[in-house]
Amino acid sequence: MSLVFHQTPERAAIWREKFASARPDMPFHVWPETGPKEDVRYLVAWKTPDDLATLFPNLEVLFSLGAGIDQLNLANIPPGVQIIRMVENSLVEGMIEYVLWAVFSCHRDMFRYARQQREHVWNGSHNRPARLYRVGVMGMGELGSPVLEKLVALGYDCRGWSRSRREVAGVTSFAGEAELDEFLAQTDILVCLVPLTEATRGILNRDLFEKLPKGACIINCGRGGHLVQDDLIPALDSGQLSQAVLDVATPEPLPAEHTFWDHPRIFLTPHIASAAQSDSAAEVVLANLRRYEAGESMTGVIDTGRGY
Numbered sequence: 528m529s530l531v532f533h534q535t536p537e538r539a540a541i542w543r544e545k546f547a548s549a550r551p552d553m554p555f556h557v558w559p560e561t562g563p564k565e566d567v568r569y570l571v572a573w574k575t576p577d578d579l580a581t582l583f584p585n586l587e588v589l590f591s592l593g594a595g596i597d598q599l600n601l602a603n604i605p606p607g608v609q610i611i612r613m614v615e616n617s618l619v620e621g622m623i624e625y626v627l628w629a630v631f632s633c634h635r636d637m638f639r640y641a642r643q644q645r646e647h648v649w650n651g652s653h654n655r656p657a658r659l660y661r662v663g664v665m666g667m668g669e670l671g672s673p674v675l676e677k678l679v680a681l682g683y684d685c686r687g688w689s690r691s692r693r694e695v696a697g698v699t700s701f702a703g704e705a706e707l708d709e710f711l712a713q714t715d716i717l718v719c720l721v722p723l724t725e726a727t728r729g730i731l732n733r734d735l736f737e738k739l740p741k742g743a744c745i746i747n748c749g750r751g752g753h754l755v756q757d758d759l760i761p762a763l764d765s766g767q768l769s770q771a772v773l774d775v776a777t778p779e780p781l782p783a784e785h786t787f788w789d790h791p792r793i794f795l796t797p798h799i800a801s802a803a804q805s806d807s808a809a810e811v812v813l814a815n816l817r818r819y820e821a822g823e824s825m826t827g828v829i830d831t832g833r834g835y
């Protein structure tokens with residue numbers, strides 16, 4: 528029974544060490560080295576090699592290195608293989624830091640002051656307290672809920688929207704398609720943290736922008752595929768949106784000639800909002816392996832029908 532790790536050699540070194548001390552009984556191979564292919568029961572990967580079924584005929588569990596699994600080609604994964612997403616504390620903390628930075632920056636007009644600095648303009652506005660800002664987080668799962676808890680603690684007027692109803696203390700929650708418009712109408716700063724599925728692809732589009740109060744900000748920490756890119760610039764140029772903070776794009780890296788780079792109201796970061804840390808991610812996989820081997824259910828199991 529063996530495990531194959533399919534990622535960069537730097538990350539592999541940390542994982543190898545963790546596995547060597549915690550699971551000396553489990554052969555640990557770093558792709559493209561695999562050992563006997565029929566022995567491979569576990570695969571840890573961001574993206575998988577093609578042709579998984581013939582490559583590893585006895586594969587039982589695929590551990591994704593990402594919080595999202597949209598980078599995986601689900602059609603390529605044999606039906607009996609369980610897929611586990613990465614749910615890990617430092618990934619959650621990283622996302623909290625990024626979203627708080629972006630919300631603060633929108634609330635305190637930092638993107639405007641950065642533009643003003645480039646133009647040598649000294650022009651300040653009186654600041655408004657956090658409680659007057661309605662922050663709406665789409666996605667109230669492993670990332671969205673802890674982000675909302677922090678925003679509540681900072682005094683923002685918080686709303687959350689999710690596919691099925693979730694509760695977070697101090698947050699007004701909305702659920703499903705039927706309550707989306709009401710949620711949007713009350714959101715000055717919109718944070719996208721939903722998983723990318725067929726239901727959420729292109730959810731950040733012109734229609735949605737028009738349902739937000741005029742001058743709203745959007746923060747996309749999900750995937751590039753959530754945003755209809757052609758709809759963004761008209762919404763910013765008309766003032767319907769006042770700022771977009773994008774950590775993700777389509778494609779990544781965003782081509783150098785793309786219009787997003789130079790738009791004064793778009794702040795781009797290169798998909799750095801958050802990622803799993805190798806040492807704690809390895810611990811999470813080790814703990815899940817223990818559960819699996821004991822016949823218990825693992826954390827982060829993907830429902831392939833739902834897509835997350």
Ligand code: GLV
Pocket residue numbers: 592593594595596613801802803
């Ligand atoms: C990063 O984007 C992840 O899904 O972990």
